[in-house]
Amino acid sequence: MAVKLMQGNEAIAKGAVAAGCRFYAGYPITPSTEVAEVLSRELPKVGGKFIQMEDEIASMAAIIGARVGGLKSMTATSGPGFSLMQENIGYAAMTEVPCVIVNVQRLGPSTGQPTAASQGDVMQARWGTHGDHPIIVLSPISVRHSFDLTIKAFDFSEKYRTPVILLTDEIIGHMREPVELPDFKTVKIFEHSVTEKPADYKAYRNGPGDVPPMAAFGTGYRYHITGLFHDEVGFPTQRLDEIDPWLERVNTKLTNHMDEIALYEEDYEDGAKVALLSYGCSARTARHAMKLARAQGQKVDLLSLFTIWPFPEKQVEALGDKVDRIVVPEMNRGQLALEVERIVGRKKVRRVGLANGEMVTPQMVLEKMGG
Amino acid sequence: MSQHILDAAALNQDEALIPKSGWFEQSETLQKLRKNKKFPTIWCPGCGIGVVMGALIRAIDHLGLKNDDVALVAGIGCTARMPVYMDFNTLHTTHGRALAFATGLKIARPDMKVIAIMGDGDALAIGGNHFIHAARRNLGITALVVNNSIYGMTGGQYSPTTPLGKRATTAPYGNVEPPFPVCDLAIAAGATYVARSTVYHALELDKFLAEAIAKDGFSLVEAVSYCHTTYGRLNKLGTAADMMRALKDNSISRTAFDAMSPEQKADNTKIVRGKFVDIDRPQYTAIYANLITRVQGGEK
Amino acid sequence: MTTPRAGTGTTTKMADRTEVRLAGEGGQGMILAGIILAEAAIHDGRNAVQTQSYGPEARGGASKAEVVISSGEIDHPEVLEADVVITLSQAAFQKFSGSFGPDGRLIAADKEESEKASGSIKPGGWLIVDEEKVDSSAAPKNVRLIRLPITKMAVETTGKGITANTVALGVLVGLTDVVSREAIEKAVTARAPKGTEDMNRKALQAGFDAAERVKAKK
Numbered sequence: 001m002a003v004k005l006m007q008g009n010e011a012i013a014k015g016a017v018a019a020g021c022r023f024y025a026g027y028p029i030t031p032s033t034e035v036a037e038v039l040s041r042e043l044p045k046v047g048g049k050f051i052q053m054e055d056e057i058a059s060m061a062a063i064i065g066a067r068v069g070g071l072k073s074m075t076a077t078s079g080p081g082f083s084l085m086q087e088n089i090g091y092a093a094m095t096e097v098p099c100v101i102v103n104v105q106r107l108g109p110s111t112g113q114p115t116a117a118s119q120g121d122v123m124q125a126r127w128g129t130h131g132d133h134p135i136i137v138l139s140p141i142s143v144r145h146s147f148d149l150t151i152k153a154f155d156f157s158e159k160y161r162t163p164v165i166l167l168t169d170e171i172i173g174h175m176r177e178p179v180e181l182p183d184f185k186t187v188k189i190f191e192h193s194v195t196e197k198p199a200d201y202k203a204y205r206n207g208p209g210d211v212p213p214m215a216a217f218g219t220g221y222r223y224h225i226t227g228l229f230h231d232e233v234g235f236p237t238q239r240l241d242e243i244d245p246w247l248e249r250v251n252t253k254l255t256n257h258m259d260e261i262a263l264y265e266e267d268y269e270d271g272a273k274v275a276l277l278s279y280g281c282s283a284r285t286a287r288h289a290m291k292l293a294r295a296q297g298q299k300v301d302l303l304s305l306f307t308i309w310p311f312p313e314k315q316v317e318a319l320g321d322k323v324d325r326i327v328v329p330e331m332n333r334g335q336l337a338l339e340v341e342r343i344v345g346r347k348k349v350r351r352v353g354l355a356n357g358e359m360v361t362p363q364m365v366l367e368k369m370g371g
Numbered sequence: 372m373s374q375h376i377l378d379a380a381a382l383n384q385d386e387a388l389i390p391k392s393g394w395f396e397q398s399e400t401l402q403k404l405r406k407n408k409k410f411p412t413i414w415c416p417g418c419g420i421g422v423v424m425g426a427l428i429r430a431i432d433h434l435g436l437k438n439d440d441v442a443l444v445a446g447i448g449c450t451a452r453m454p455v456y457m458d459f460n461t462l463h464t465t466h467g468r469a470l471a472f473a474t475g476l477k478i479a480r481p482d483m484k485v486i487a488i489m490g491d492g493d494a495l496a497i498g499g500n501h502f503i504h505a506a507r508r509n510l511g512i513t514a515l516v517v518n519n520s521i522y523g524m525t526g527g528q529y530s531p532t533t534p535l536g537k538r539a540t541t542a543p544y545g546n547v548e549p550p551f552p553v554c555d556l557a558i559a560a561g562a563t564y565v566a567r568s569t570v571y572h573a574l575e576l577d578k579f580l581a582e583a584i585a586k587d588g589f590s591l592v593e594a595v596s597y598c599h600t601t602y603g604r605l606n607k608l609g610t611a612a613d614m615m616r617a618l619k620d621n622s623i624s625r626t627a628f629d630a631m632s633p634e635q636k637a638d639n640t641k642i643v644r645g646k647f648v649d650i651d652r653p654q655y656t657a658i659y660a661n662l663i664t665r666v667q668g669g670e671k
Numbered sequence: 672m673t674t675p676r677a678g679t680g681t682t683t684k685m686a687d688r689t690e691v692r693l694a695g696e697g698g699q700g701m702i703l704a705g706i707i708l709a710e711a712a713i714h715d716g717r718n719a720v721q722t723q724s725y726g727p728e729a730r731g732g733a734s735k736a737e738v739v740i741s742s743g744e745i746d747h748p749e750v751l752e753a754d755v756v757i758t759l760s761q762a763a764f765q766k767f768s769g770s771f772g773p774d775g776r777l778i779a780a781d782k783e784e785s786e787k788a789s790g791s792i793k794p795g796g797w798l799i800v801d802e803e804k805v806d807s808s809a810a811p812k813n814v815r816l817i818r819l820p821i822t823k824m825a826v827e828t829t830g831k832g833i834t835a836n837t838v839a840l841g842v843l844v845g846l847t848d849v850v851s852r853e854a855i856e857k858a859v860t861a862r863a864p865k866g867t868e869d870m871n872r873k874a875l876q877a878g879f880d881a882a883e884r885v886k887a888k889k
Contacts, residue, residue, distance in 0.1 A: 171748060178709075
C-alpha cells in the first residue's frame with residue numbers, strides 16, 4: 001500500500017479489519033464517529049457486519065453477544081458513551097468474552113467539550129466498572145500506532161479473554177499523518193481452538209494455563225454464560241471453593257504475562273537524572289521537549305507507555321531507581337501521575353496536567369524539568 | 372392432591388398423578404433440561420415461571436430444533452434465571468439488556484434460533500428502549516416476556532405493568548402509574564408476530580411459542596403469570612392456586628373479545644388471550660446478508 | 672479563566688518545522704484546505720501532521736486546521752507559534768491570529784476576545800486575511816499582514832464562492848513556498864470532486880497570481 005494521509009480514527013478502523021474484526025456495534029458520538037463511519041463502509045466488503053445501536057449500553061451488549069456467536073467485535077465511543085458502557089464491560093470481564101472498546105477521549109466530565117481533547121479517562125478505563133476485574137488498556141501515540149495497537153488490542157483480548165480498551169484521544173483520533181499500512185494478509189490473528197469434546201468442555205476451567213479456550217455458540221459447544229460468579233462449566237455458584245480459584249486465575253491472568261502485555265518505548269541516556277514519562281498525545285509533547293532539552297545539552301530520559309493498564313510497574317520502578325525526577329505531562333489533573341507516584345514515591349514526581357482541552361506544551365514540560 | 376389445586380388446573384385426580392419412577396427419563400421434552408444442574412429451581416413453589424419453561428421446551432421440541440441451534444438469552448430477574456435450567460446455548464446477561472446481547476448474537480449466527488427471555492421490568496422498564504428497537508429492526512428474535520406485574524426478585528416493587536392502584540413495596544398507597552400494554556407496544560414498534568396467553572393456559576402458550584419461534588422476524592409472546600409471594604400477598608390475592616384460578620376466570624379469548632360490542636370492549640377488564648399480529652416483513656439479518664452480497668459484488 | 676500558557680512558542684520550536692494555520696468559519700472548507708496542504712507536503716517527500724479544532728456547529732462558528740511540515744519527525748503535533756496564518760472570517764481571525772505578550776499570555780487580535788484566543792502567530796510570520804471578510808485593524812503589528820479579497824477572487828474566477836479555500840491555498844503557497852506549486856496542484860486536483868478539477872486548478876492559479884502581484888509590489 002502507498003503512503004497516504006490518514007486520520008487516527010480511520011487507522012483504528014483499518015486496524016480492526018486487519019485484525020479480523022467482523023462485527024461492530026456503536027452509537028454516534030464526537031470525536032469517535034469516524035471509526036463507525038469507516039467500518040460501516042469497510043466491514044461488508046469483508047463479509048463483516050455493522051450495526052448502529054440505540055445507545056452505548058446496547059452497543060457494548062451487542063459486541064459481547066456477537067463474540068459469543070464467534071465474531072471478533074469492537075465498539076468505539078467517547079466519555080459519555082464510555083460511562084454508559086461500564087456495566088457491560090464488567091460483564092465481559094466476568095464472563096471472559098474478548099472484545100475491543102475504543103475510547104476517543106474528549107473533555108469531561110459530563111458533556112464537557114465534545115470537540116476538545118483530553119486524557120481524563122485513565123482511571124475510568126481501569127476502574128470504571130464495579131468490582132475487582134482484569135482489563136488491558138492501550139494508548140497509541142500516532143496514526144500508524146493507532147493501527148498497530150488496534151491489532152494488538154484484538155490479539156490481547158483473544159489471547160487473554162478480556163475486554164481491551166484502546167484509550168486514544170481527540171488529538172490522535174482526528175490527527176492526520178502520512179502512513180503506509182502493511183498488507184492485511186500479513187497480520188497474524190489469534191484464533192481459539194477447542195480440543196475437548198463438547199461433553200468435556202469447560203469454558204472456565206482453572207488450569208492448565210490460566211486462559212481456557214473459548215468456544216462459540218452454535219458450534220456444538222453449548223454451555224452457560226452468566227455475569228454471576230460461576231463454576232468451571234459456567235453455572236452460577238456461591239461455593240467459595242469454586243469462586244476463589246476463579247478469582248485468583250482471572251485477576252492474575254494478565255499480571256502473569258506482563259512481559260508480553262507491557263508495551264512501551266525507552267529512550268534513555270547514561271547519566272540522565274531527569275526523565276519524562278507520558279502516553280497518548282502527551283507522549284508527543286514529551287518527546288518534543290526531550291529533543292529540545294538534549295539540543296541544549298541536558299541529559300534526559302523518556303519513557304513512553306503504550307500499555308497503561310495493567311500499569312507497567314517494573315519499567316517505571318527501574319526508571320525511578322535511575323533518575324531523581326520524573327515529569328509526567330498529561331491532559332488531566334494527574335491521573336497517571338498518581339500511579340507513577342505510587343511506584344516511585346511522591347517526591348520524585350512532577351505533574352504537568354492540563355484539563356481544559358488544550359495540549360500541554362513542550363515549554364511547560366521544560367519548565368518542570370529544571371530546578 | 373387437594374381438590375383446590377386440581378380445580379385450578381382443571382384436572383382430575385388421575386391426570387395429576389406423576390409416575391413414581393423413571394418419569395424424568397420417559398419424558399422426551401424433559402431431556403431438554405440440564406442434567407448436570409442441581410434442581411430445584413430458585414423459583415418459589417407455585418410460581419408460574421416453571422409453566423412457561425415447560426411451554427418453551429415443548430414448543431422447541433415440537434419444532435424439532437436441535438439443542439445446538441437454539442440460544443436462550445436472558446437479562447436479570449426471576450424469569451431471567453430460566454435458561455440455566457435448559458440444555459441449550461444459554462446467555463444470562465445484565466439487567467434489561469437481553470435483547471441487545473441477542474442482537475449481536477443473532478447477527479453473528481443468523482441460522483440460530485435466538486430467544487430472549489425477560490420479565491416485565493427487565494423487558495419494559497430498564498430494557499424498554501432495546502425492546503422497541505429490536506422490534507423496529509425486525510431482527511429474527513423471539514421475545515418471551517413473562518409478565519407478573521411486579522419485580523419479584525428484589526421483593527415486590529411496582530413495575531411498568533403493575534395495574535393502577537395495586538400495591539407494591541414501593542407503592543404502599545397504591546400504584547399511581549398506568550401500566551404498559553405489552554402487546555400493543557410490540558405491535559406499534561413493528562413486531563411481526565404478537566400473541567398473549569397465561570400460565571393457566573399452558574397448551575395455548577405452547578402453540579404461540581412454537582409459532583413465534585418459527586417466525587422469521589421479531590416475535591413477541593407475553594405470558595401472563597403471577598407472583599403470589601409478593602404481589603399476591605401485598606394485594607391480598609390468596610395462594611398461588613388462587614392466582615392461577617384468577618387467570619382462568621379473568622381472561623377471555625380474542626374470539627370472545629372480538630364478538631363484544633364497542634361498549635363492552637371499552638368496559639372489558641379481562642386479559643385478552645390470542646394472536647394479535649402475524650405478518651411478514653423483511654428480516655434484518657436477511658436484509659444485511661443481501662447488503663453484503665451487493666457490496667461484495669462491487670456496488671459503491 | 673483560561674490556563675495561562677507558559678512562555679512563548681518560539682523557544683520551543685524545532686529547527687526544521689514549519690507551522691501553518693488555516694482558519695475560517697465552518698463550511699468554508701478550511702479544514703479540507705489543511706488536509707490538502709498536508710498531502711502536498713507528502714508529495715514533496717516531506718513529513719506533515721494535520722490537526723484541527725472546530726466548534727459544535729457544522730456551519731458557522733470558528734474552525735481551524737493546523738499543518739506542521741518537517742523533513743524529519745514531528746513530535747508535538749499542534750502549532751506552537753504559527754509561521755503562517757490564513758483566515759477567511761472575522762471570528763477565526765480574532766480567535767486564531769493572536770500574539771504572545773511579554774508575560775507569556777496569549778493576546779487575541781481583538782483585545783476584547785483575548786479570553787477566547789487559542790492560537791498565535793510568531794513575530795515576522797505571515798498573516799493573510801480575506802480583506803472583505805476580516806477587519807484586520809487589530810492584527811499584531813510585528814507580522815507580515817497581507818490583505819486580499821480571497822472570496823471575491825474565487826467568485827470572479829470560478830463563479831463559485833466555495834472555491835475560496837483553493838484560492839487561499841494558491842495565495843498561501845505562492846507567498847510562502849511552504850510546499851511546492853507542483854505538489855499543491857497535484858493535491859488540489861486529487862481532492863477535487865470529479866468534473867471540478869479544472870475549476871479548482873483555475874482557482875489555485877488565481878491565488879498564485881495574486882501572490883505574484885503582492886510580491887511585485889514589495
